[in-house]
Amino acid sequence: MKSLTCFLTAALLLTAATTRAEQGSDAAPPAPALPRQVILIIGDGMDEQQITIARNYLRGAGGELLLDRMPLRAAVHIETIEDSVDGQPVYVADSANTASTMATGAVTSIGRISTSAGDDRDLTTIAELATAAGLRTGIVTTASVTDATPAAFAAHISLRLCEDAATMVDIRYHDIPLGECTADLKANGGSGSIAEQLAVSGVDVILGGGRSHFSPVAEGDTLSTLELAQRNGYTVVTSAEALATAAPDTKLLGLFSDGTMPVRLQGENGREAEHPQRSWLNHLHPYLGSVTLPTPMRCEPNPAFASVPTLRQMTDAALQHLSDNNERGFFLMVESASIDKQSHERKPCGSIGELEQLEEALDSALDFAATHPNTLVMVTADHAQAAQLTPDESLFAQFPIPVFTPGKVARIITPEGGQMAVNYGTNNFVMEEHTGAAVPLFSNDEGLGRIPPFIRQSGIFTLSRDYLGL
């Protein structure tokens, strides 16, 4: 196709230009090889609805996010399959299988951490390839470091829930069986839980929440998983202050909360989206009576957030440790995890604040790239989420019957004085579902000519691998 050919030609020209620039002029001696870096920032559940909601709140309808000023924007098609070899397609993903695809280039099934669908093979991750080639690696997240997205870059296990040594067999929630990882026990020839795998991994920097998953005694050992990590060379820090002063020449494990880290913003008095309140007459017939929508609210700071380092602080620390005296480069994954988690819980203010955290981490990454040539910065989401920006006044408000969502809605007063409705209507359960739309991919100028306008999620692995020359 002409247009495609044209794009590829332009891409090749730009790549050629980049190569020339790296080589310097013909007369000069060859420049020393510079280290190459990939910083992959993942906004969990950060689809176009979430981005638009955050833009309206943080910058106003006439404003721009930092994401909007990135020189490249593409779309990423998400793929998932049933849990069998060559399984049929499944059209909506979870964070485990999508992170596994970004980490390994393979499409797998829901719940898996860098293992293959059906036959449970370990899939080599970009972090493992980088380590093997002498590059450094880092994982930063606002979730537990043992949560699906970070785990997929450094561990291999059949089920994401097997986060620690005490959660491997017959996992239950209020007596409801949720699965097991018996085959992954060390006693059965496996590598143990996610925390145990992280504790003995080669990842140079691991920062986030999830301290509680390092308390259990490691399988076949007398040490706790945290002690196992220390024995394996990790310096452990648990506060923003200790993080800022940690020596650069050591492997770093930062655990700043027991589980998921507290988020930056919350609804007024902790409010979330709520059901419209129907009058008794409306319960008799949907055309009768009246319906009262939730009272509009502002977002407010979450006091608990002050107890942990920000995503920007963690990103800055990781970049400093990974780049210190490093001639080979690194691969760093940074996740803003609770855009998704807060959307599951119908808390739009929470998602907005975590998207702002992602913007700050991106700002740090771009600052780093400005002084470190050959740094590819990519920002993407793993899957779409349930939240929808809906009309605060229905398009059908002039009809003389109650018109309202069957789900739950939050009406947010924006700083510019508007009113924005965020609707959650995928599930009656305590948690909303993921959705299946393609997600955005942004990059700095290093992505120009390398990243086409539409890719599959496995392409994020390929791009990272090729950029780093692995």
Next chain:
Amino acid sequence: MKSLTCFLTAALLLTAATTRAEQGSDAAPPAPALPRQVILIIGDGMDEQQITIARNYLRGAGGELLLDRMPLRAAVHIETIEDSVDGQPVYVADSANTASTMATGAVTSIGRISTSAGDDRDLTTIAELATAAGLRTGIVTTASVTDATPAAFAAHISLRLCEDAATMVDIRYHDIPLGECTADLKANGGSGSIAEQLAVSGVDVILGGGRSHFSPVAEGDTLSTLELAQRNGYTVVTSAEALATAAPDTKLLGLFSDGTMPVRLQGENGREAEHPQRSWLNHLHPYLGSVTLPTPMRCEPNPAFASVPTLRQMTDAALQHLSDNNERGFFLMVESASIDKQSHERKPCGSIGELEQLEEALDSALDFAATHPNTLVMVTADHAQAAQLTPDESLFAQFPIPVFTPGKVARIITPEGGQMAVNYGTNNFVMEEHTGAAVPLFSNDEGLGRIPPFIRQSGIFTLSRDYLGL
């Protein structure tokens, strides 16, 4: 910002390269000016959810749409304001104000057709600018040609519902007052209804549905609006056969159905999304009893579709008429309208078929551009819609309680043998709401270097105007 600078530099380089190619080599005499064309294709309501749903159904999870092979993909932020001068932002749009923005470059309020918010001034459209400069213009849609999106490119009126001479004062639906356009009556110094404005417009080709809106006698006249159009030089055609054989050297008005044109696909036996069926015990408590989801279904052809020309046939005819013996070029807007309309009615098969129609129209546009240099092809949506691709089996299916959507869901069997759930959960009313996410913008290679990764919707007007040199 470095990244932005880099994008602009690349853009300038590419623009310079294009200019050089146009001018030929330094030694050759200047080439004659070629006509320039803009083909703007609008998928009404075609957001990332709709595109992904259509990709999965039409091409499979491993496939690609023609849209996905376009060399440029950007995001468009939608803007709307209250109906007052400098009104506060409104965060979800309708098709009237968004089409007005694309047609005129101005942000306006919901329901308006190329008139300003608050003070109701007529806003000059890209089609009017093109006509004034001697270019031809065309409007093609699968809706009534008097519907909001096509209307905004050629008419000016305060309310989209004033589609014909009989629908100007005290518009009612089942005795419910929906508004009026009294100030737009010719008797009051206005330009009359949308149909009357189209009938006397300078638009060279107008193709779509909406025949019924041309039956009423034109205000202050003895002729029907259709006869008014004929008096104004329009050849009227009402069948695919007549369209294919219409003389090229005449203004063309094609009206192929009374209202919205029939869509290509429908659910099995006309089925749409349905409420999960709850057992009586589940009505007592949401954790009790059982819930039966709708039976999975296939999409099937809609028999009524055979009675009208396809969007591709209308696009081909328009391109032929607009380019015939034309040394100045043209502006053509092509709308696939019922991606949105079918989503309002919770009919995912309908939306899928209309997205396929858009793909075919795009194919025609790209074929035309391949033989006519200086043709900018852009594809975008006017706003996002309610439909969401949701998990066919809930992420929380292992919990021993009924887990289901509070809205309505369709479970579609895909040709590749998968099963895809499409959820509608924004409204209890007979129609779903629009949503507020940014929408995609695609272009052919003519857009490279001209279209940045993120624009506001008004930028579509600016891009068209600048490309055509208006």
